[in-house]
Structures are given as C-alpha cells and as structure tokens.
Amino acid sequence: MSRRRFLIPVFLVAALAAPAGAAAEPAATQGAAATGGSPAATTSSQRVPKAVVKIKIGRLQKGRAKIMSKVPAVGTLKPFAPRQLVRVDYFLNGRRVATKKARVRKGKGDYGVFRTRIRLRKGGKYAVAARYRGRLGADRTVRKSWKVRYPSLSRGECGRVVKGFKKGLREMGYIAGRGSCFKGKTARGVLAYRKANGMTRNFQAGKRVVKRVFARRGGYRLRHPKGGDHVEANLDKQVLVFAKRGRATHIYPISSGTSATPTVTGHYRFHRTEPGYNNLGMYYSWYFIGGYAIHGYKSVPNHPASHGCLRTFIADQPEIFNRIDHGESIYVY
Numbered sequence: 124m125s126r127r128r129f130l131i132p133v134f135l136v137a138a139l140a141a142p143a144g145a146a147a148e149p150a151a152t153q154g155a156a157a158t159g160g161s162p163a164a165t166t167s168s169q170r171v172p173k174a175v176v177k178i179k180i181g182r183l184q185k186g187r188a189k190i191m192s193k194v195p196a197v198g199t200l201k202p203f204a205p206r207q208l209v210r211v212d213y214f215l216n217g218r219r220v221a222t223k224k225a226r227v228r229k230g231k232g233d234y235g236v237f238r239t240r241i242r243l244r245k246g247g248k249y250a251v252a253a254r255y256r257g258r259l260g261a262d263r264t265v266r267k268s269w270k271v272r273y274p275s276l277s278r279g280e281c282g283r284v285v286k287g288f289k290k291g292l293r294e295m296g297y298i299a300g301r302g303s304c305f306k307g308k309t310a311r312g313v314l315a316y317r318k319a320n321g322m323t324r325n326f327q328a329g330k331r332v333v334k335r336v337f338a339r340r341g342g343y344r345l346r347h348p349k350g351g352d353h354v355e356a357n358l359d360k361q362v363l364v365f366a367k368r369g370r371a372t373h374i375y376p377i378s379s380g381t382s383a384t385p386t387v388t389g390h391y392r393f394h395r396t397e398p399g400y401n402n403l404g405m406y407y408s409w410y411f412i413g414g415y416a417i418h419g420y421k422s423v424p425n426h427p428a429s430h431g432c433l434r435t436f437i438a439d440q441p442e443i444f445n446r447i448d449h450g451e452s453i454y455v456y
Contacts, residue, residue, distance in 0.1 A: 172202055172259055172260070173259070173260050173262075174200060174201070174202075174255050174257070174259035174260040174261060174262045175200070175201045175262055176198060176199070176200050176209060176253050176254070176255040176262045176263065176264060177198055177199050177253075177264060178196055178197070178198035178211070178251065178252070178253040178264045178267060179196070179197055179198070179267065180194060180195070180196055180197075180251060180267050180269055181194065181195040181196070181197055182194055182195060183269055184272070186269055186270060187269060187270045187271060187272040188243060188249075188269055188270075188271060188272065189243070189271070189272055189273075189274070189284075190243050190246060190271050190272070190273050190274075190284060190287065190333070190337055191242065191243060191244065191283040191284045191286075191287045192242070192243055193240045193241070193242050193243075194240060194241055194243060194249070194269070195238060195239070195240040196211055196213075196238070196239050196240065196241075196251045196253070196267075197236070197237075197238050198211075198225070198236070198237050198238070198253050198264075199230065199234045199235065199236055199237075200227050200234070200235040200236075200237065200255055200259075201233055201234050201235070202233045202234075202235075202259065203227065203229055203230065203233055203234055203235035204227075204235070204257070204258065204259055205229075207226075207227040207235060207255070207257050207258075207259070208224050208225065208226055208227065208257070209224070209225045209227060209237050209253050209254070209255050210222065210223075210224055210225075210253065210254045210255075210256075211223045211224075211225055211237075211239045211251060211252070211253050212251065212252050212253075212254070213241045213249065213250070213251050214249065214250040214251070214252075214266065215245060215247045215248070215249055216247040216248055217248075217250075221241055223239045225237035225238060225239045225253075237253075243271055244287055245291075245337055245338065245339070246271050246273070246334055246335075246337035246338035247271065247338060248268060248269075248270055248271075249268065249269055249270075249271070250266040250267060250268040250269075251266065251267055251268075252264050252265065252266045252267070271334075271337075273330045273333045273334045273337065274330065274333065275327075275328065275329050275330050275333065276288060276305055276328040276333055277305065277327070277328065278305050278306065278307070278309075278310055278326070279304070279305060280304070280305045281303050281304040281305070282303060283303065284333075285303050285304060285305050285309075286302070286303035287337065288305075288309075288328065288333055288336055288337065289301075289302075289303075289305075289309055289312075291336040291337050291339060292309070292312045292313075292316065292336055294339060295316075295336070295339060295341060295342040295343070295371075296342065296343055296364070296370065296371035296372050296373060296374045297312040297313075297315050297316050297319075297343075297374045298311060298312040298315065298373060298374065298375060298439070299312040300312075305328070307438060308438065308439075309328075310326035311326070311375070311376055311436055311438075311439065312374075313326055313327070313328050313332065314326050314376045314425070315362050315374045315375055315376040316332065316336070316341060316374075317332070318360050318361050318362050318376055318425075319341070319343050319357075319360050319362050319374065320335075320341045321360075324361075324425035324426075325425070342371070343362075343364055343371040343374055345364070345366050345369070345370070345371060346454060346456055347366070347454050348366070348369045348370075349369065350366065350452060350454065351452070352366065352367050352368075352451065353366050353451060353452040353453065353454065354366070354417075354447065354451065354452070354453040354454070355453070355454045355455075355456070356377065356379070356386070356417075356433055356453060356454070356455045356456070357456065358379045358386060358388070358427070358455065358456065361376065361377055361378060361379065361425070361426070361427070362374055362375065362376060362377060363375045363376075363377045363417065363433060363435065363443070365446055373446065375435055375436075375439050375443060376423070376425075376435075376436070377417075377423070377433050377434055377435055378420075378422075378423045378424055378425075378426065378427060378428045378429055378433075378434040379427045379429060379431075379432075379433055379434075380427055380429050380430060380431040380432070381427050381428060381429070381430075382427070384429070384430045384431045385427075385431065386415065386427075386429070386431050386432070386433065386455060387412060387415055387431070387455060388455045388456055389454075389455060390452060390453075390454050390455075391411040391412045391452070391453050391455070392411065392450050392451065392452055392453070393409050393410070393411050393447050393448070393449060393450065393451050393453060394410060394411070394449065394450070395409075395410040396408065396409055396410070396444070397410070397416070397418075398444075404420060404421060405418040405419070405420065405432070406418055406419030406420065406437055406440050407419055407440045407441055407443075407444040408432075409443075409444060409447050411453050411455075414431075414432075415431055415432055415433075416432050416433070417432070417433045417435060417440075417443060417447075417453075418432055418433075418434065418435065418440065419434070419435050419436065419437040419439070419440030419441075419443075420434040420435070420437070421437065422434070423435065423436050
C-alpha cells in the first residue's frame with residue numbers, strides 16, 4: 124500500500140508538466156509564421172528598411188526658370204530616420220557643377236524632407252539628382268532637368284540679371300563696366316559684341332544677345348594670338364581689341380576711314396601721343412604711323428566715317444589712351 128502511494132504523485136507531476144511544454148512549442152511556431160520567418164530574420168529586416176528618395180524642382184514656368192534666379196530642389200526620404208543626409212548633384216549641359224549635402228528633417232507621417240537650391244549664373248540646360256546612402260539602405264533618383272529663360276535688357280535697368288550679363292561680357296573681353304545697372308559703357312559693350320559677331324549694329328541687348336552672353340558664346344578670336352601684348356583693329360568688324368597673353372581682354376567699338384579716305388592696314392607701333400583735344404576735335408590721340416591715330420571723337424557711327432583714323436567714343440578714349448604703351452604693336456586689318 125505504501126508503494127501505490129509513491130507512484131501516484133509521480134504520474135501527477137508528469138501529467139501536469141506535459142501540457143506546459145506542448146503549449147510553448149506552438150506559440151513559438153505561430154510567432155514565426157506570422158512574421159514570415161524566424162524571429163532573428165524579422166529583427167534584421169526591421170533594422171534595415173528599404174529607403175526611397177524622391178526629388179522635384181520648384182519655381183518653373185513651362186519647364187523654364189529665369190536666369191540668375193534661385194531654383195529650389197525639394198525632396199523626400201522614406202522612412203524618416205534622424206541624422207540622415209542626402210547628396211544633391213547639379214548639372215549644367217551634362218557636366219556636374221555643384222554638389223550639396225542636405226540634412227533630412229521630419230516631415231508628415233513617415234517621411235523625411237530636404238531642400239537645396241542653386242543660382243542660375245550661366246545659361247544652358249540644368250539638371251538635378253539626389254542620392255541617399257545610409258543606415259536605411261541606399262536609393263537614388265533620375266536626373267530632373269529644366270531650361271533657362273532670358274529677358275531683354277535696356278539702358279537704365281538694374282538688378283542681378285544685369286550684373287550677371289555684364290560679367291559675361293567682361294569674361295569674353297567686351298567692355299561693360301561694374302555694378303548692377305545697364306549704363307552707357309554697357310551699351311557700348313553690347314555694340315562691340317554685336318559688331319564682332321556680325322549682328323545688327325545697335326545698343327540693344329535683346330533676348331538672343333542675353334542668352335548668348337550668359338552662355339559665353341561670341342568671344343573674339345584674335346588674328347595674332349602669339350603677338351604678345353598688342354592691339355588689333357578689325358576694320359571689317361569695326362572693333363578695337365586689346366590682347367594680352369593670347370586672349371582678348373578689352374574690346375571697344377570704333378569707326379575707321381571711309382572708302383575715300385581709308386585706314387592704312389599692316390603692323391605698326393605707337394610712337395606719339397597728343398593728350399586732350401587738338402584743333403581738329405581729336406581727343407587723347409595715340410599715333411601709330413604718320414597722321415593716323417586712335418582718338419576719341421564726338422561722332423562715332425556704326426560704319427566707317429573717319430578720314431583714316433580710328434575713332435572711339437569720347438567716354439572710352441581716356442581708358443584706351445592709358446592702356447597703350449610707347450612702342451606697343453598694333454595690327455590693322
């Protein structure tokens with residue numbers, strides 16, 4: 124009888140222990156099935172979610188933005204995570220011109236947002252693309268492109284566009300003056316640009332001229348690029364060109380001799396000066412052969428009109444006078 128009393132508690136313990144172990148195994152199995160894999164795989168997937176980065180361009184009108192304006196690039200990163208950066212690349216005519224790193228900030232829902240911008244200082248076709256590489260994985264966008272629109276400019280206008288336009292003229296060697304206003308020197312630079320490029324000879328900076336200048340198209344090609352520091356007078360184009368180190372640095376509009384009193388052509392050297400006005404109305408004259416000189420004059424039409432000299436605008440001549448040295452070469456052609 125004592126033996127039976129010993130066996131009963133053993134069987135009861137075994138019976139009570141069995142359901143607990145059986146219940147634990149299905150629970151683990153159900154949890155794995157609900158997540159589509161093992162618990163370890165689920166944790167790993169949550170640590171590295173897939174990143175999605177998108178970007179769009181703002182302030183466009185029919186796919187174009189005004190020259191010298193600031194164009195924003197606004198993007199999103201999903202999901203959001205703190206302390207993330209997105210690389211934004213800008214391109215001009217297919218060549219990367221700027222790279223910026225944008226910090227991702229919290230947006231609506233599970234999105235992060237970022238923003239950068241670029242100033243359109245030169246003409247051409249622009250594009251932008253964004254790339255993310257971080258603990259969320261990696262993603263990148265395709266390039267989003269846009270074109271530039273250009274205004275006409277006229278004397279008296281001021282602003283960023285005028286300032287950028289004048290910089291473009293100067294970089295190609297044409298006179299333009301400083302500051303952000305379209306003044307007389309800028310107008311004469313436009314005239315020189317038009318003459319050098321075979322365009323209608325006037326002081327107007329229409330949309331076509333503005334577009335070409337911002338794209339740095341229309342620079343002057345020297346006839347004597349290996350002639351050292353010298354001056355060239357192009358009678359066909361009616362421009363006076365100062366050359367230094369193989370490039371045109373200052374280009375002025377002129378008026379040369381008429382067909383009845385033509386300007387001599389050839390290679391000469393400056394040999395005599397005559398400051399101020401003389402009795403013929405010639406202003407600050409530099410002579411290069413005989414009585415032929417570069418000088419300022421009250422009348423400088425857009426065609427040959429002198430008695431053989433190279434006429435310049437009165438406002439330009441003091442500057443021209445000071446740029447020339449005794450013995451310096453001038454090529455007239």
